[in-house]
Amino acid sequence: MTFQIRAVTIYGKRAGQVRTVPFEPGTLNIVTGDSRRGKSALLTIIDYCLGSSGYPVKAGKVRDYVSAYALTLVKPEQQLFIARRAPEGKSAVSTVLCILPQAPGTPPPPLQELMFATPLDAAKDMLSDFCGIDRTVRVPAVGRAQTIAPSIRHALFFCLQAQNEVANPDLLFHSQGEEWRPNTIRGVIPYFLGAVDPEQALRRNRLRLLRRDLADLEAALAPSQNLDPATGQARALLTEAVEAHLLAPLTNPEPSADEVLGLLRQALSHTEPSPEQDSAEDPLSALTTRRNELRALHGQTRVKIADLKRQLAENTDFTAQATEQRARLVSLGLLRRDPETSRATHCPVCQSTLASANDTVTALTRDLAHLNGDLQVIGSDTPAIQRLISQEEERLQELRSALARNQEEINEVTAGLRALQQEPDDARRAAMVQGRISLYLDTTAHRAVTPQVEDRREELRQQIADLEELLSDDTQGERLASYLSLISQKITSKAAALSLEHSENPIRLDVNRLTVIADKADGPLPLPEMGSGENHLGYHVAAMLSLHEWYTEHRAPVPHLLVLDQPSQVFFPPDHTGEAILGANDRHKLLNIFQAIHQTLRLLEGQFQVIVMEHADLDHPDFGPYVTQRWRYDTNQALVPADWIEEEAD
Known part of the structure; x- marks a missing residue:
């Protein structure tokens, strides 16, 4: 069983300043409010406390008045408190965290009681363990010659949808637009979907290492094999020596290895390119x-x-x-x-x-x-x-x-x-040939005195063959295709319920292109080509909800939570900053999004949590009762309390 979020806590820069934003596990939690009240900061705080390598909190009042951030994570009969300081001085990020196991229901402790001593890498490992991720598994990184150990950071690809991602036609997953992230996402999806057998994953990793060892061994043995001067580089040098008049024409068309080396040494001893020259002296x-x-x-x-x-x-x-x-x-x-x-x-x-x-x-x-x-x-x-x-x-x-x-x-x-x-050309050519011969002979002499590499190629090939035979019955590819087919059916159903364009066609999740595609009669139509912000938002939500239904039903080691930052933005003009009033049609479409969320929550019966930061505030049974925070200018409410700012000003 993995975790959900009980609370987000911030600590001010003055003693005793603590602000906790509670959330209810297993249900929908909506934080609504005006712009610049700190709603979007909640997602970045969650990202930061869960082991981000950077400092994602944007500049503003949160940065100005907060000295530390914290999360309270819960799962059945367990609670974990994570705190992380804001960067101090010229530091780009804080690299130590405070991680405290707590009894369920324990409130966040005061800042002075926190001990920030857990290094970032160790904190990531502890959070991965708390999430239920098997850190012994290694999966191949697509497009890169290495393997990946899935961690909490990889699980967050499927749990966070920032304001610039929730309706982005080009980015389906969190941080997909960052360098190397697409290949990483492709590599870890099979593991989180459950298509990876841990034992088979170990075998595949072992097979990858053996293949690398075999390639390294062959590269190490290649020079010694190439030392036969009857072919390859030595034979080419011998031909060049004859053409440069360093040697007389060969009488034996197939000289042995020793003969070729002897002839090369003889050519090297000549001091002028003349076939009659017998003396090595000037x-x-x-x-x-x-x-x-x-x-x-x-x-x-x-x-x-x-x-x-x-x-x-x-x-x-x-x-x-x-x-x-x-x-x-x-x-x-x-x-x-x-x-x-x-x-x-x-x-x-x-x-x-x-x-x-x-x-x-x-x-x-x-x-x-x-x-x-x-x-x-x-x-x-x-x-x-x-x-x-x-x-x-x-x-x-x-x-x-x-x-x-x-x-x-x-x-x-x-x-x-x-x-x-x-006539300098002949002399220059002969000198160049002698230089290459000298380099070759020096290299072969060096290889001759270096320790001989043990030829274990047959042993490695046998081990590789044994592993390949064990993996021949591995059906990971088939399982992944089957799981994606079932998830795609869920996405198609949700797209139809949201009345999205092209939802009359089968909709599938493409993990190679990291997008959703409508399979139309005239060919596949990827999300970036569908047009309309409403479609982009709808397919994002449909894909994320379908994935989490799968994760929860199959006990996948992914946090059972989804954080959406301002999905209603597609229904407002880009420069909208005033009161969140929607037209009837837009209001209906936004409510459809929340109704799809409720449908998934009811299906999962308290095992899934959704946190939405929203500009709109709808008076509707699917919205109003789930608002936990209202941060408006007229009530002087925000993530950073007004008295913190006033005290700082005083």
């Missing part, structure tokens, strides 16, 4: 490097030759000096005695007695022997040094020749590069 750079090496060797050879020549000159100088000294010592050969056998005390020349004469001869002879040895060594080194000098000079000449040849090669390469610069 030829000019290599020649310059070689020239630097030759120059270094040339310098080293010249230094070595200079060292050898200096050594040869030193040997020559030593030989000259040693030869002269040797010539002086050779005179010892004139001595007649043998130093080893002659007496040591006799002179070897004159045989006179001389102390240590033999020792001197011995020392001179030894020095001559050493000098002869040195001259022999140096004499043997000189030819070797001369040979080394000759070899190094030959090497130096070879280096000079190599430098000359290197310079010639540099000149030729430089000339060739100038020629290439005259």
